Amino acid sequence: MLGRTANGLFWMFRYIERAENTARLIDAGLRMSLTRMHGHEEEWESVLRSSGVFSAYCEHYPEVTSADAINYLLRDRSNPSSILCAIEAARNNGRMVRTALTREAWEATNECYLDIKSQLARKPSNADLPAIIDNIKQRTGLIRGAFHGTMLRNEPYNFSRIGTFIERADNTSRILDVKYYVLLPAAFQVGSSLDNVQWESILRSVSAHRAYGWVYDDDYKPANIADFLILNGRMPRSLAYCYDKINVNLSYLEREYGKRNVCHDTAKATLGMLREREIQAIMDTGLHEFLQGFISQNSRVAAEISEAYRFYQD
């Protein structure tokens, strides 16, 4: 398989994951604006930060308003991570690696693109937003379904999965990092409704506000929320879960190719760390520092994978 094809699949699935996560972030932001007591827009600032586009946004707009933030995240061509651009990039990558995809997986991607593109051709009204966000989640879900249902479990599958989980781990850690201060003990005030709303927003951003209740059977507690999103191996958007999947797929490649690379060691060490750490230890030594460390470790794994499997010309 070509290095460029592996790269194309890796990025195709990173972009699909990114589009889906941005849709969740917008969803959580919309929800927050409904429950806010004050009319401020700081929630949209943290959504923009979570999406990693806050400074780019500020170059285009004088202030943060919900309308501009939503437009920027949803369909602005100048934002390469906007849902529209991400889906287009996913589809272009899919077109490039068409021979590595099944017909079903390709058609789901192509139809997702055609549908979202026409839906986002004009600025949607506020009333249409929820339906559009739902549709994006459904369309990307269909791609995943077609992919899982039809793809051989071979190299293309492994590279696609690795792309998905590198992106997801990155997104989850950024969401937490933007909000880490509301999880700090200093900010913790029992019964503060504001904090409750903030915590719920974190969970909504990863579509986990209901699952949290099943697992922790408790009111929102900062340490539990951090545990859920970082260390809980059953939570499909947690860092531990992502690293478990990255390791599984890397070891398939190791077996298939009969070769182990640096990326295998780094990914394994990352998973080991996530399995051994206690959430309290992380909170005590500094959640922000931990997340920053993780984000750069995650990028390092991605870079090592792209080198090991010759994604680019040398």
Add this chain to the structure above:
Amino acid sequence: MPFDEMLTADSLPRAPYNGYFNWHSEQKTSDLIKKSRDAENIFRKTGITFAVYGKEDSSERLIPFDIVPRIISGSEWRKLAQGIEQRVMALNAFLDDIYHKQEIIKAGRVPRALIEKNDAFLPEMIGMRPPGGVYTHIIGTDIVRTGEGQFYVLEDNARTPSGVSYMLENRETMMQMFPELFHLNKVRPVENYPKLLRQSLAAVAPPGCNGKPRIAVLTPGIFNSAFYEHAYLADQMGVELVEGSDLRVMDGKVVMRTTQGYQAIDVLYRRVDDDFLDPLSFRPDSTLGVPGIMDVYRAGNITIANAPGTGIADDKAIYSYMPEIVEFYTGQKPILENVPTYRCSEPDTLKYVLENLPELVVKEVHGSGGYGMLVGPAASKRECKEFAEKLKARPGNYIAQPTLSLSTVPILVKKGLAPRHVDLRPFVLVSNKIQIIPGGLTRVALKEGSLVVNSSQGGGTKDTWVLED
């Protein structure tokens, strides 16, 4: 009145269309229109689009598909196939000759300047014999029809013919939508084309290639107008689809960068033009090709299909010499006729062309895709006048042909069937044998009365049936 391939002047179906005509008369037009829309959705979903250059917004478009098949009888096809085979043999012999002994020039049948001053003639190919002795491996001969048994070759497309994916997808779609039609008619299959292409390419692998030859399709990338076809063919053949950036020359071989290191390629089906193939030999700014591939080629370590320099055989200026070329190399009269062609480079001819512009079709010698041509009968006085100036400025750049009364085949319109002009591009594979796929791409001018079938100019396509009889 142009010749209609389905109906006689008395509106009775001609023999090959009997089965279809009876079936069609039992269908409701509204149902067929709905099927038409279904077909379009299938194509859109599949992503079988082509890029239109210079159009920012609609950069990807569907080629309209018409659901009425174009049907050719077995006996008509046999004559066509013989004629095409003869022509394809002559093309390969001609290429071998002009890059070696140049006997046809010495015999005074083709002017030396026409070859050697032609951009499509590659001096790099002089004295070079490709593996298997084949220059043009994949050919799409454009054919038009004017009457019963009256076929003309319009163009030879010997360098990189495209459209075969439409032939295959059109058939696939028709079989999905109208299975009953394939029970009623014995239609010869085309769907083994990718397999035949693969075998054909493998058969001309370099002599030093051990074991199963490794084949790859070279594409300029996803923004090329025919990218869909490149991906489709690679997928169907089960070979890699590569871009220039995947390839390099290493230890005298062309190799591709895989996740496990570099792997040698034996046969490269390239869909990149000569100019861009090797920045060390041709355009130095090309990023689409492989630096040094021509050295590997000359050393006999890779097969390039079609061979570089093949364009000299389908050049429109050479076209007018095709009858002589066929006779020179096969010793026989051409089975298929050429469209009479006026070479504007000759002063007397230029005068004639200028005087008769409203009746002629004038084409650029190196043009393609229906760009830069004048269709006299459809052009306004002003357009003719403007074109005359271009002609006078660079007469050698143009050829002219009489407007043929192209045959028509009905398409489906709101009111039912309506005749539209068509052409035909059958596909030919050359290795140690010549294989002509029974069928091809029928292009149809969707606008009433229009003679321009190019997809970039509002043309559509049809499934093409060759009957078993």
